[in-house]
Structure formats: C-alpha cells, structure tokens
Amino acid sequence: MALLELSDVHARYGPISALHGVSLGVDEGAIVALLGANGAGKTTTLRAISSTVRKTGEITFDGHDISRRAPEDVARLGIAHVPEGRGTLGQLTVWENLRMGAYVRRGGASKVDYDRVCGYFSWIPARRNQVAATLSGGEQQMLAIARALMMRPRLLLLDEPSLGLAPIVVQEIFKIIRAVNEQDKVTVLVVEQNASIALQAAAHAYVLEVGKVAVSGTSAELQKDEAVRRSYLGY
Amino acid sequence: MLSLIQQVISGIATGGIYASLALALVLVYRAMDVANFAQGEMATFSTFISYSLIEYAHIDFWLAFVITILISFGLGVVIERALIRPFEGAPVLTLLIVTLGLFTAFNGVTGLIWGYVFKSYRGGFPDQPIQFGGLYLNTQDLGVLGVVLVMLLLLYLFFTRTKAGLAMRAASLYPDSSRLLGVRVGWMLALGWGLASAVGAVSGMLVAPIIFLDPNMMQAILLFAFTAAVLGGIESVLGAVVGGVAVGILMALVGTYIPGGQDLRLAFGLIVIVVVLLVRPAGLFGRATVKRV
Amino acid sequence: MRRLSRTRPELIGLAVVAAVVLIGLPTVTNQFFTFEFAKVAIFVTALIGLNLLTGYSGQISLGNGAFMAVGGYTTAILVQRTGIPYWTTIPVAGILAGVVGFLIGIPALRLTGVYLALATFALALSIPPVLNHFDTFTGGHGGIVMAPAMPPLGLDLSQEQWLYYLCSGIALVLFLFAWGIVRSRTGRAFMAIRDSETAAVASGISLAYYKTLAFGLSAAYAGVAGSLLAIATSYVNPDTFGLSLSLALLVGVVIGGLGLDFGAVLGSLLVVWLPYYAEKASGLQIGSLSFGGKPDIFYGALLILILFFAPHGAAGLVQRGWRWYLLRRTAARSPLPEPVVER
Ligand SMILES: Nc1ncnc2c1ncn2[C@@H]1O[C@H](COP(=O)(O)OP(=O)(O)OP(=O)(O)O)[C@@H](O)[C@H]1O
Ligand SMILES: [Mg+2]
Numbered sequence: 001m002a003l004l005e006l007s008d009v010h011a012r013y014g015p016i017s018a019l020h021g022v023s024l025g026v027d028e029g030a031i032v033a034l035l036g037a038n039g040a041g042k043t044t045t046l047r048a049i050s051s052t053v054r055k056t057g058e059i060t061f062d063g064h065d066i067s068r069r070a071p072e073d074v075a076r077l078g079i080a081h082v083p084e085g086r087g088t089l090g091q092l093t094v095w096e097n098l099r100m101g102a103y104v105r106r107g108g109a110s111k112v113d114y115d116r117v118c119g120y121f122s123w124i125p126a127r128r129n130q131v132a133a134t135l136s137g138g139e140q141q142m143l144a145i146a147r148a149l150m151m152r153p154r155l156l157l158l159d160e161p162s163l164g165l166a167p168i169v170v171q172e173i174f175k176i177i178r179a180v181n182e183q184d185k186v187t188v189l190v191v192e193q194n195a196s197i198a199l200q201a202a203a204h205a206y207v208l209e210v211g212k213v214a215v216s217g218t219s220a221e222l223q224k225d226e227a228v229r230r231s232y233l234g235y
Numbered sequence: 236m237l238s239l240i241q242q243v244i245s246g247i248a249t250g251g252i253y254a255s256l257a258l259a260l261v262l263v264y265r266a267m268d269v270a271n272f273a274q275g276e277m278a279t280f281s282t283f284i285s286y287s288l289i290e291y292a293h294i295d296f297w298l299a300f301v302i303t304i305l306i307s308f309g310l311g312v313v314i315e316r317a318l319i320r321p322f323e324g325a326p327v328l329t330l331l332i333v334t335l336g337l338f339t340a341f342n343g344v345t346g347l348i349w350g351y352v353f354k355s356y357r358g359g360f361p362d363q364p365i366q367f368g369g370l371y372l373n374t375q376d377l378g379v380l381g382v383v384l385v386m387l388l389l390l391y392l393f394f395t396r397t398k399a400g401l402a403m404r405a406a407s408l409y410p411d412s413s414r415l416l417g418v419r420v421g422w423m424l425a426l427g428w429g430l431a432s433a434v435g436a437v438s439g440m441l442v443a444p445i446i447f448l449d450p451n452m453m454q455a456i457l458l459f460a461f462t463a464a465v466l467g468g469i470e471s472v473l474g475a476v477v478g479g480v481a482v483g484i485l486m487a488l489v490g491t492y493i494p495g496g497q498d499l500r501l502a503f504g505l506i507v508i509v510v511v512l513l514v515r516p517a518g519l520f521g522r523a524t525v526k527r528v
Numbered sequence: 529m530r531r532l533s534r535t536r537p538e539l540i541g542l543a544v545v546a547a548v549v550l551i552g553l554p555t556v557t558n559q560f561f562t563f564e565f566a567k568v569a570i571f572v573t574a575l576i577g578l579n580l581l582t583g584y585s586g587q588i589s590l591g592n593g594a595f596m597a598v599g600g601y602t603t604a605i606l607v608q609r610t611g612i613p614y615w616t617t618i619p620v621a622g623i624l625a626g627v628v629g630f631l632i633g634i635p636a637l638r639l640t641g642v643y644l645a646l647a648t649f650a651l652a653l654s655i656p657p658v659l660n661h662f663d664t665f666t667g668g669h670g671g672i673v674m675a676p677a678m679p680p681l682g683l684d685l686s687q688e689q690w691l692y693y694l695c696s697g698i699a700l701v702l703f704l705f706a707w708g709i710v711r712s713r714t715g716r717a718f719m720a721i722r723d724s725e726t727a728a729v730a731s732g733i734s735l736a737y738y739k740t741l742a743f744g745l746s747a748a749y750a751g752v753a754g755s756l757l758a759i760a761t762s763y764v765n766p767d768t769f770g771l772s773l774s775l776a777l778l779v780g781v782v783i784g785g786l787g788l789d790f791g792a793v794l795g796s797l798l799v800v801w802l803p804y805y806a807e808k809a810s811g812l813q814i815g816s817l818s819f820g821g822k823p824d825i826f827y828g829a830l831l832i833l834i835l836f837f838a839p840h841g842a843a844g845l846v847q848r849g850w851r852w853y854l855l856r857r858t859a860a861r862s863p864l865p866e867p868v869v870e871r
Contacts, residue, residue: 072414072419075415103398270645325835332831335831339779461650495661497657499661502658509647513635
C-alpha cells in the first residue's frame with residue numbers, strides 16, 4: 001500500500017474551487033513529481049495534504065486518515081511541507097529556523113540531525129547566527145529544505161524548490177533531494193515547473209490540469225510520450 | 236542636584252514597574268495585535284491573591300510571590316482559552332472591546348471579593364533608606380530594580396534558549412509557517428497570555444507596597460505602561476523596558492518639580508502618547524508602521 | 529421610492545406612538561422614575577454622539593466621558609460664576625466640548641484602531657485628576673453645587689417632570705439633527721471613510737476634515753449630555769466623569785448596536801438602569817460576597833456575552849456591521865450575511 005494516498009480530493013478557496021477530485025498515490029521510499037501548468041492546482045494539492053486549505057475527500061498517510069487533522073497534527077505524523085514561498089521565519093536566525101524545524105521532535109534539535117543537514121548544506125555553520133531574512137533567495141530555499149530535514153520527516157512535500165534559483169543550484173538541490181531520499185529513506189512529493197529535472201529525479205509523476213490528474217505514469221513513460229511532452233511539459 | 240539624582244533613581248525603579256506591565260502588554264500585542272486593556276486589572280487581581288496568601292494563609296511574602304505568579308499564569312491561559320479564543324478571527328475592535336469587558340469585570344470582581352477599602356501591603360523589602368555617598372537610596376527601590384532585572388533575564392533566556400519560547404516567537408510572527416512545523420499556534424497564544432498575566436502580577440506585587448492596595452490601583456500604572464509601550468514601540472520588548480524607565484523618570488520629575496504635579500501625571504502620560512504617535516508612530520524601537528485597522 | 533411610500537404610514541404611526549409614550553410617560557410614573565427617564569434621555573444624547581463617531585465614521589472613542597466633563601463643568605462654572613440661567617449654558621457647553629473634541633480629533637486623525645483607543649482611554653483616565661488639580665475653577669474634589677433647575681415660570685410641572693421634558697426634548701432635536709447629518713453629504717462621507725479610507729480619499733473626500741468633524745460632533749453631543757447631567761443633578765464632581773462613565777457609554781453603544789434607531793434608547797436604558805438594579809441586587813449573594821451596588825461585573829459580562837452571542841447587536845462597532853444593517857433594512861427576506869464575529 002502506498003504511504004500517501006489521495007482519493008477524490010476537492011478543495012476550494014472561498015467560492016473558488018481549485019481541485020476537482022484529485023486522486024494519487026505516493027509509495028514509501030519514492031520520489032514522485034507533481035507537474036502542471038500555472039494554476040493547475042499543484043500547490044493546492046500539497047496544501048490539501050497538510051490541511052491548510054478547505055477540502056473534502058480521503059487522504060491517508062501510513063494507513064491513518066489525515067483528512068480531518070489540523071496542520072500541526074499532520075506535521076506531527078512526520079510530514080514536512082516546504083511551502084510555496086519557502087515559509088522562512090525571517091526575523092529568526094538560521095539556527096533558530098533549524099531549531100523550529102525540529103520542533104516536533106522530542107528533545108528538540110539534535111546534534112546528529114544538525115550535522116547531517118550541514119553535510120548537505122555546507123554553508124550553514126558559517127551563517128548559523130545570520131538573520132534568515134537577510135539570506136539570498138537560493139539560500140533561503142536551501143534553508144527551507146534544511147529546516148524540513150531537521151524534523152526527520154517520513155514524507156517531504158516540496159513546492160517548487162527550483163523557483164528563482166540558478167540552474168547550477170537547481171542541479172545541486174535535486175542532487176540533495178535524491179541523497180535525502182536514498183540515504184535517509186525520506187519519501188518525497190515534489191511540485192515542479194522545471195519538468196525535465198523533476199522527471200530525472202522522480203520515478204513516478206502526475207500531471208495536473210485544472211484541478212484534476214490528467215496523466216500519470218513512470219517518469220520514463222511521460223518523457224517518452226510525445227503528446228504529454230508537448231501539451232504539458234512544453235519541450 | 237542630589238535630590239535630582241535621587242528622584243531619577245527612584246524614577247528608574249518605578250519605571251521598572253511600568254516596564255513590567257508594558258512588557259505584559261507587548262507580549263499580548265505581539266501575539267494578537269490587541270492592546271489588552273484588562274492587563275492592569277488582572278495584575279490587581281493577582282496582587283490581591285498574594286495579599287490573601289500573606290494575610291490569611293500566613294505565607295511568607297516570597298513564597299506567596301512565586302505562588303501568585305503561577306496562579307496568574309494559569310489565569311491568563313484560562314482567560315485566553317475561554318474568552319479570547321472564541322473571538323479568533325474577529326475584527327481587532329471587537330477583541331479590544333472584549334478586553335475592556337474584562338477590565339470592567341475584573342475590577343468588579345476584585346471589589347466584590349476584597350472590597351474598596353485601601354489596604355496596606357507589605358512587600359518583600361524593608362522600607363528604609365541606605366546611605367550611599369551623599370545619596371539616600373531606598374531599599375525598596377533597589378529591591379524593585381533587582382526583581383525587574385532578574386525577571387527580564389529569565390524572560391530573555393526563555394525566549395532565546397527554550398523550545399517553547401522560540402516557538403512562541405515563531406508562532407506570533409509566522410503563524411502559518413509555524414503550523415506546518417507542528418506548532419500548536421492557539422496554545423502559544425494562550426501561553427503568551429499566561430506569561431503576560433504572570434509578568435503583570437509581578438508589576439502589581441512590586442507597586443502595591445509603594446502605593447496602597449485597592450481595586451483601582453493599577454489604572455494609572457496601566458496608563459503609564461501604555462505610555463511606555465507606545466514610546467518604545469508597541470511591538471518591541473526592548474522598547475517596553477526603555478520606555479518604562481523613561482516614563483518612570485519623567486513621572487518622578489513631574490511629580491516632584493511641577494506644583495501639584497501628582498494630579499497632572501496622567502495628563503502627561505496622555506501628552507506623551509499623543510506626541511509620540513504624531514511624531515514617531517513606530518516608537519523608539521518599533522520597526523512596524525502604525526497598523527491600520 | 530416605492531419602498532418609501534409604502535413604509536411611510538408605518539413610520540408616521542410609529543412616530544405618533546413614540547410621541548404619546550414620550551409625552552405621557554411622566555404622567556404615569558412617579559417622580560423617581562421620571563427623573564431616571566430624564567437620565568435615560570441624557571444618555572441617549574451622548575450615545576447618539578458616540579454612534580456618529582464610532583458607528584458612522586468608524587473611529588473608536590473611550591473618551592467621550594471626558595467630553596461630557598467639559599460640558600458639565602462649562603455649565604456649572606458659568607452658572608456659578610456669572611449667574612446666567614442654566615438653560616443658556618447648554619449650547620455653550622455643546623459648542624465648547626465640540627471645539628475641544630475637534631482639537632483632539634486632529635491628533636486622532638493619524639491614530640487608528642488600537643492607538644485611538646489608547647489615546648482616548650488615556651484622556652478618560654486623566655480628566656478627573658486634572659479637574660482636581662485646577663480646583664480654583666472646578667472646586668476640586670468637592671465639585672460644584674448648583675441651584676436646582678426649576679421649571680420656567682408658568683409651567684405647572686414638578687422639577688422632575690420639567691427635567692424629563694427638557695432632556696428628552698433636547699435628545700429628540702439632536703436625534704433629528706443627527707438623522708439629517710447621516711443622510712447628508714457629510715454622513716455619506718463619514719460612511720465612506722469608515723468603509724475604506726483609501727477609497728474615500730480616492731473619491732475626493734477630505735479625510736482630515738471629516739474625521740475631525742466627526743470627533744467634534746460627537747464631542748458636542750457629549751458636551752450637551754454632560755451639561756444636562758450637571759443641570760439634572762445640580763452637581764458636578766470629577767468622579768462623575770471618570771473612566772467608568774466612558775466605559776458605560778461604550779457598553780451602551782455595543783448593546784444598542786449601530787445606527788440611529790431604537791438602539792441608542794436601549795443602550796441608555798441599560799446604562800441607567802443597570803446600576804440601579806445592581807444596587808437592588810444586594811439580595812444577590814454568594815457566600816459572603818454581595819453583588820449589591822456593583823454594576824461593573826454585569827457590565828463586563830454583558831459586553832463579552834453580547835459580542836459573543838449577538839455579534840449583530842454589536843455591529844455598530846465594526847465596519848462590516850453597516851453593510852449588514854443596510855441589508856437587513858432593504859432586503860428583509862434575503863438570508864443573513866455572515867456574522868461580524870466569526871467563529
Ligand atoms: N488563496 C487563494 N485564494 C483564491 N484562489 C486561490 C488561492 N490560491 C490559489 N487559488 C486559485 O486556485 C487555483 C489553483 O492554484 P494553485 O496555487 O494550486 O496553482 P499551482 O498549480 O500551484 O500554480 P503555480 O504553478 O502558478 O504555482 C488557481 O486558479 C488559483 O487562482
Ligand atoms: Mg504553486
């Protein structure tokens with residue numbers, strides 16, 4: 001059974017309906033990509049999982065129904081959501097951001113986790129006491145991932161980790177995502193505009209179109225499918 | 236000149252008391268953008284509890300002090316959960332009026348339980364001068380300063396070193412992000428009210444030996460605390476402290492050097508509030524501009 | 529237009545009933561109650577003023593008790609020093625309080641929400657000690673005692689009845705005046721400002737002018753009320769005009785809700801009678817605690833309960849309330865909009 005399963009999820013912002021019956025599954029240990037045009041509902045899908053948007057439908061995580069839990073309770077199950085816009089705690093320092101990442105862990109931030117995160121992002125120790133808002137956009141994006149890793153999540157939800165980053169940094173970030181997935185056994189659901197790099201990293205992908213899953217399959221299938229490539233991936 | 240220095244020193248001590256209550260106001264304001272008009276009356280209520288503990292249960296002052304702080308903390312948490320929480324998401328003005336309702340209710344309950352007769356309240360420090368050079372310093376003043384400094388240090392350590400303190404800061408600044416990190420933001424607000432109530436109680440127990448204990452005793456102090464908070468920038472902890480001390484000194488000078496100045500101190504508070512808001516709405520240390528409601 | 533002609537007969541009927549009740553009241557109640565109703569009329573005047581400010585221009589004031597003090601002391605000092613007839617001081621009190629309000633409205637211009645509440649709260653708190661301080665004028669703690677207000681010669685009324693007619697007559701006139709204001713250009717400007725300052729400025733409304741005007745008007749109403757209170761009780765002292773008066777006014781507005789309708793009367797009835805019944809409630813005891821003579825607890829509890837259970841009733845204090853009010857009047861059968869207080 002899949003670690004995360006959505007079935008027939010509808011979501012709305014006030015009168016505006018954003019998801020019309022999304023169903024998808026993420027297997028334990030996998031990297032899954034969620035693709036689609038602007039406004040297709042990718043962000044909303046992640047928000048439905050972390051319970052930060054009004055929704056109906058069934059969402060199960062590790063066999064538990066999480067569709068009616070509060071965001072903080074979803075987080076406590078081990079789902080780390082790096083939201084669109086990074087969710088940086090701007091007025092706090094880098095180190096405080098990381099401590100907050102480990103908030104749900106008993107005993108708080110551990111040395112082991114900190115060292116592990118610094119292994120991925122080697123610039124962090126030197127910037128430990130810098131106020132997070134003064135980091136560059138790319139650094140903030142990395143900090144957001146680092147913060148999520150401090151939680152030792154079972155499932156990592158990433159919303160456009162490549163947004164606003166230099167191509168080389170994007171490569172770097174996806175290398176880290178793969179490393180996290182392989183070494184730390186973290187399942188990843190990643191939303192991306194940059195479809196080609198996402199499909200390289202992911203084993204499986206879903207393509208959303210106006211609030212519904214339009215196509216899904218393994219990355220290889222999607223990359224091969226001419227129609228999908230032209231209509232959804234744009235290359 | 237010596238008398239001036241003495242006035243300034245006693246002003247600093249009283250300012251520490253204003254700073255404490257201002258700090259309580261800032262704690263609540265940062266958590267929910269509302270000035271808690273009931274903060275002073277809650278502190279009065281707490282001080283009366285300590286009075287009862289000392290007079291009727293014959294508990295030592297300092298033990299009563301600690302017990303009262305704990306009770307006040309609980310009281311603040313309960314009030315937030317029971318009376319403020321139901322108004323979550325309501326317009327700021329609604330919340331403001333709720334705190335005014337609390338103000339009136341607490342004032343009434345305190346009067347109901349303890350009556351309106353002025354009571355003398357013996358604090359934890361002897362009221363005797365000690366000579367220092369040519370200066371006569373009051374033990375009471377020095378004691379107040381000491382307590383306020385210890386409290387500030389503890390609060391600083393709490394907010395920077397502990398998980399709960401850090402989460403409180405994060406929750407008040409970034410409620411949405413904090414939720415995603417597993418923080419129960421609602422409880423952090425309650426914790427903020429609890430802390431504010433405890434800090435307010437300290438200010439009440441420090442001021443009661445200087446003035447008399449009565450149900451209205453904190454109203455003037457509340458106004459000075461508001462003055463301090465506005466002067467320092469209503470979202471700034473440091474500002475509350477600096478503002479409190481500045482207001483304390485100002486009021487000591489007004490009370491001493493202006494004929495009949497005791498009566499005019501409140502009006503001076505009003506003037507400072509208005510002038511600061513006109514000239515520098517963000518206060519000395521505030522970054523934010525005045526919030527439009 | 530059609531609506532207007534349809535409702536007009538009802539309105540006239542209502543007005544007739546109201547007039548009969550207003551005029552007939554003193555003939556059916558005793559002197560004590562007549563006097564209490566005079567006080568109700570005084571509070572109606574003050575609440576209409578506060579409503580103009582809070583309900584219509586969206587500014588909060590916790591300091592209208594202080595403007596009442598200006599009015600009350602103006603009357604008392606003029607009567608005491610110059611010996612002019614007390615009734616001639618009423619307009620003077622109103623105008624003077626209005627001017628003071630206008631001046632205070634200037635800094636208030638830049639203050640919004642919480643800050644305006646803070647500043648007016650400070651005003652309410654600092655007025656009594658200031659009155660104490662300038663005791664050569666104000667009589668200090670002891671206040672000023674005036675000769676009781678007698679009915680004009682030739683009127684066969686008791687003193688209470690005269691006070692009742694005087695106060696309710698003035699309340700009625702000022703009510704009609706306010707009614708006119710809110711339907712005029714000025715009233716529309718107030719409401720535009722309340723609904724959105726930005727939009728109001730964009731449509732050419734002078735914020736500075738209308739906001740200070742609202743403050744001045746509201747203060748003038750409070751000044752007249754203060755003057756009447758001084759005349760009715762033939763006495764002023766600093767404690768009459770303390771913070772609790774300002775808070776009582778706020779309670780009255782919250783209970784009465786927004787708009788110039790029965791709300792102000794309802795609020796006033798409560799503000800006047802609650803202390804009275806609280807006094808009577810001395811029988812109400814829990815253990816050794818007697819609730820007698822302590823209206824504060826009831827005020828506080830009432831404020832919170834009203835806001836919680838009847839956010840619509842408290843609508844006058846929040847911007848969205850106005851729209852709801854309009855809806856209620858124009859589309860009686862349309863579903864209620866969302867409550868002001870969300871839960
Ligand atoms: N806060 C909101 N209020 C109202 N509508 C919203 C809100 N957030 C999103 N929407 C609407 O919901 C739909 C889905 O938005 P969503 O943010 O999920 O898209 P997305 O796939 O993440 O797009 P992008 O690639 O641009 O980030 C859009 O039509 C959007 O306009
Ligand atoms: Mg998006």
